[in-house]
Amino acid sequence: MKTLTTFLSYAIAMAITIPAVSQQKKKADEGRAILAIPEVEKKDVICFALYTVSDGTLKLTAQLYPLAEDDPKEVRLEIEKGGDWVEIAKVDAIHPGWTAPFRVENWDDSKKTRYRVAHGDEATYEGTIRKNPKDKDEILVAGFTGNSIRPTHGGDISRQDIIDNVKEADIDILFFSGDQVYDHFKHYAAWLKFGRDFGDIIKDRPTLCLPDDHDVGQPNLWGESGKISTLNGASDGGYSRPGAYVQEVERAQTSHFPDPADPHQIGQGIGVWFTNLNWGKIDFAVIEDRKFKTGPAGRVPKQGPRPDHILNPDYDPNSVDVEGAVLLGERQLSFLDDWTQNWKQCDMKVVLSATIFCGGAHIHGKASGRLHADMDSNGWPQTGRNKAISTLRKGFAFHYAGDQHLATIFQHGVDEHGDGIWSFGVPSIANLYLRWWQPLEPGSNREEGAPDYTGDYLDGFNNKITNYAAANPETNPAGNILNTRSAGWGIIRLNTKSREITMECWPRNVNIANPASKQYPGWPRTISQFDNYNPPSWGKLGELSFDVEDPVVQLVDAETKEILYTVRANGKTFTPGAPKGKMFMVKAGKDAPETIVSERSTVGSSPRMVSLMEKPQKNLNSKGPHAD
Amino acid sequence: MVCCGNPTLVMKDFPTILKMPGEKQDQTLLLCLRLGAFLCFAGWAWVHFYWQAPYGVLLWQNNIFSLLERIGFTWEEFVGTGAGDGWVQEWSGRVGWLFLACTILSLTARNASRFQMIGLLTGSLFLIILSYAKFVKAQYQLPMFVEHGGQMLIPVLLVLALFFGVRHPTTVCTAIIAFIMTFAGHGAYAVGFWPTPSTFYAMTSVILNVEYQATQIFLYIVGVMDFVICLGLFLPPIRCASVLYGAAWGFVTALARPVAGMSPSLNYWGADQFLHEAILRASHFLIPLYLFFLWKKPSSTPFSESTKET
Structure with a gap:
């Protein structure tokens, strides 16, 4: 009896405590996103559709609201021909996730085509498959990241400004670099909301969405080829959420990508989607910088209060560059190596990934x-990072990414500052987590008049980097909840005629067509495509003059036979850059470097005329090359 | 009534414990609570000294910043500059010493020393703060706070056992509440009343080497069992079985962290990453074990006879 009385006393105490805690929760709920799947009428069951066209294949994924058990599962893809809708494909919607992925081969990308996705008798969703803009001089790619929907970060503020600006600028490609979804358990509901927010621009242009850590339901991601992560924070490597959940996420976000370059699955049956998209004579490599990466916990000596954080500025950076630690992995490096050498139908190369190659x-x-x-x-890991940059610069690839919630422009270095690719990390759509680029010392070799935080630095891993811009949030953001937290988005303008790349970084809720609208400080910035591999220590070989426009030129180390780079020249002349004191073989061709132009060129060698049109092209293995 | 324990009693004595006379059984009961508090504090002390306790989610807030500004602190003084520690880091380290002291107090505390018992209760208060921080970090999911009931209450239980006695209704009721909080909180997650934590799936998949669907079914079943054993406490015929299951399941789930995560390929086999996760969850099986020993009647020998024999 005494025990029962005591227990009842406790029960009363709990009865008071729990509502008090619940009240606290209610208060917290006010700052949280409401994420529910709305009930829609049958005619509205198709939420949105994403597509890409590459190498004559259309891939389009329709995203549906939940279908009832007695609803037909079949979804149809139709195109407009002579005023009529003609069915060209049909698939059953895949559950979980209610996605309908279509694949149409022999697609004619030389003309614009109206399409519609249809379900049952009532539901249709229309959009436009654009013509491949090969004839345009400038291709515009809008870049986004970090799509927080929490009111506390301004996530509940309408995206209409982005929709209007994308339409106004007539953006050619949309690139969402990651964290389209922040909810770690309800990807489907959040993805539908993403579709409601952005579907109006996505339906009419190729779109690439890269699932990052939050998309697959974890705060950080070191995928370790599909391992299962059991540590809170996931720094032991692998995926925290079940493989089936990750597969659903990737099906929703990436099943419309061009076919993967190397489709072998990884652990837990998770697929891969690294690939390339050739659009408007720009070759985009779409890579997975998280999926194969090694988790640091237990692999590197502890340097801080978290296995993935280093607080001690006096630590030895070499101590964490442990043997066997992977960044992109051999499969992707091999793909990228081939990709940098392939210049068929493209003038410029851009690599798209979740995040940038430095701290x-x-x-x-x-x-x-x-x-x-x-x-x-x-x-x-630094070795993996250097391998990635060393590979990407072989194709003069520009790097477009996000993830950091902090817009930056960096040029990466491997052996010296400025010898690698440039990157533009775009700001968040709504900024969940603030970061600042705030070095303790001014950078060296700053441009005249540039802020102290620009210039050459070593990052926390001793990687060589050069900062050119950073859109830091305010120290204690208040007021304009989006832009004091440096929310925004990016545009890159890829000019295939001048071979220039212009980076623009826009705050939210400005009209980018208005000349009075200002970008974040440090933007816009224009670089040359050829700046992506132009080490300061290099010299120039003799100028090459060709009898064809825009030939592909390749530089090969004459001793090691290692390819230094392959690039499409701009116009009829090209002056290859090269390290001093070494000999190089130069190859060239109209679309591939099939002709040996010179076998032993050195820095300072004399100019030469090269005919690629009149002579039959030499086989790569042919003997008797020219020599300087 | 015996109010102090015999720390030399170890688990190998388990078969004989069941037939022990009352006094020795009381020592065993107290040992369960002492060990539970000791391991819980030791695990959390390790977190404070070696990793980082989750106070940040409570302290790195704009309203805290405003308050500090009013009393003359700068934000840098409060959270550090990165080049140097601030108030948060310094005090987080100092709290680690409190946990270490409580670890020792768990073994040495006697009912004669109010000071030691106040020390343990202070430790309990900090465990409540830690649990609240995890609750906030988990976006105010109620089970996150509730499932820490065993950890929050184990020092209180030890103090009650020392002060009132191991069989006192207050002690027993507190143990029942700690048991229910631990298992109901865990069950609420496992059944899916709140989103099941990823680690539940991950540990199950890795240890049992089963696919997602099988993991889902498994977690649902063990989640239901968590609630069943909570109800079982109030049904005398099955309460011993319930707490025994609770002890076994609490032991397995505590051990699951290192079993799933440790590997010879990791530095120290990953022990520094995972072992403390098992240690600080010791109360999850030692509180049920306490209840089991409390309610388990001596099997064959009547209490009076066994007392006489001794």
Whole structure:
């Protein structure tokens, strides 16, 4: 009896405590996103559709609201021909996730085509498959990241400004670099909301969405080829959510990508989607910088209060560059190596990935949350990072990414500052987590008049980097909840005629067509395509003059036979850059470097005329090359 | 009534414990609570000294910043500059010493020493703060706070056992509440009343080497069982079985972290990453074990006879 009385007393105490805690929860709920799947009428069951066209294949994925048990599962794809709708494909919607992925071969990308997705007798969803803009001089790619929908970050503020600006600028490609979804358990509901927010621009242009850590339901992602992660925070490597969940996410976000370059599955039956998209004579490599990456926990010596954070500025960076740690992995490096050499029907190359190849922030979370290095960044592992940059610069690839919630422009270095590719990390659509680029010392070799935080640096892993811009949030953001937190988006203008790349970084809720509208400080910035591999220590070989426009030129180390780079020249002349004191074989061709132009060129060698049109092209293995 | 324990009693004595006379059984009951508190504090002390306790989610807030500004602190003084520690890091380290002290107090505390018992209760208060921080970090999911009931209450239980006695209704009721909180909180996640934590799936898949669907079914079943054993506490015929199952399941789930995560390929086999996760969950099986020993009647020998024999 005494026990029962005591227990009842406790029960009463709990009865008071639990509502009090619930009240606290209610208060917290006010700052949270409401994420529910709305009930829609049968005619509205198709939420949105995403597509890409590459190498004559259309891939389009229709995203449906939940179908009832007695609803037909079949979804049809129709195109408009002579005023009529003609069915060209049909598939059953895949559950879980209610996606309908279509694949149509022999697609004629030389003309614009109206399409509609149809379900049952009532539901249709219309859009436009654009013609391949090969004839355009300038291709515009809008870049987005970090789509927080939480009111506390301004996530509940309408995206209409983005929709209007994308339409106004007539953007050619949409690139969502990651964290389209922040809910770790309800990807489907959040993805439908993403579709409601952005579907109006997605339906009419090729779109690439790269699922990043939050999309697959974890705060950080070191995928380790599909391993299962059991550590809170997932720094032991692998996926926290079940493989089936990850597969559903990737089906929703990537099943409309061009076919993967190397489709072998990884652990837990998770697929891969790294591939390339050739659009408007720009060759985009779409890579997975998280999927194969090694988790740091237990692999590297502990350097801070979290396995992935380094706080001690005096630590030895070499100690964390452990043997066997992977960044992109051999499969992707092999793909990229081939990709940099293939210049068929393309003038410029861009690599798209989740994040940039360095530790690109000093302060994390709140002002004063200084980290020396963060292993979630692609600055770690250093060997893997250097392999990635060394491969990408062989194709003069420009890097477009996001993830950091902090817009930056960096040029990456491997052996010296400025010898690698440039990157533009775009700001978040709504900024969930603040970061600042705030080095303790001014950078060296700054441009005249540039802010102190620009210039040459070593990041927390001793990687060589040069900062050109950073859109830091305010120290204690208040007021304009989006832009004081440096929310926004990016545009890159890829000019295939001048071979220039212009980076633009726009705050939210400005009209980018209005000349009075200002970008974040440091933008716009224009670089040459050829700046993506132009080491300061290099010299120039003799100028090559060709009898064809825009030939493909390749430089090969005469001793090691290692390819230094392959690139499409702009016009009829090209002056190859090269390291001093070595000999190089130069190859060239109209679309591939099939002709040996010179076998032993050195820096300072004399100019030469090269005929690629009149002579039959030499076989790569042919003997008797020219020599300087 | 015996109010102090015999720390030399170990688990190998388990078969004989069931037939022990009352006094020795009381020592065993107290040992369960002492060990539970000791391991819980030791695990959390490890987190404080070696990793990072989750206070940040409570302290790195704009309203805290405003308050600090009013009393003359700068944000840098509060959270550090990265080049140097601030108030948060310094005090987080100091709290680690409190946990270490409580670890020792768990073994040494006697009912004669109010000071030691106040120390343990202070430790309990900090465990409540830690649990609240995890609750906030989990976006105010109620089970996240509730399932820490065993950890929050184990020092309180030890103090009650020392002060009132191991069989006192207050002690027993607190143990029942700690048991229910731990298992109902866990069950609410496993059944899916709240989103099941990823680690539940991950550990099950890795240890049992089963696919997602099988994992779902498994978690649902063990989640239901969590609630069944909570109800079982109030049904005398099955309460011993319930707490025994609770002890076994609590032990398995605590051990699941290192079993699933440790590997010879990791530095120290990953022990520094995972072992403390098992240690600080010791109360999840030691509180049920306490209840089991409490309710388990001596099997064949009547209490009076066994007392006489001794």
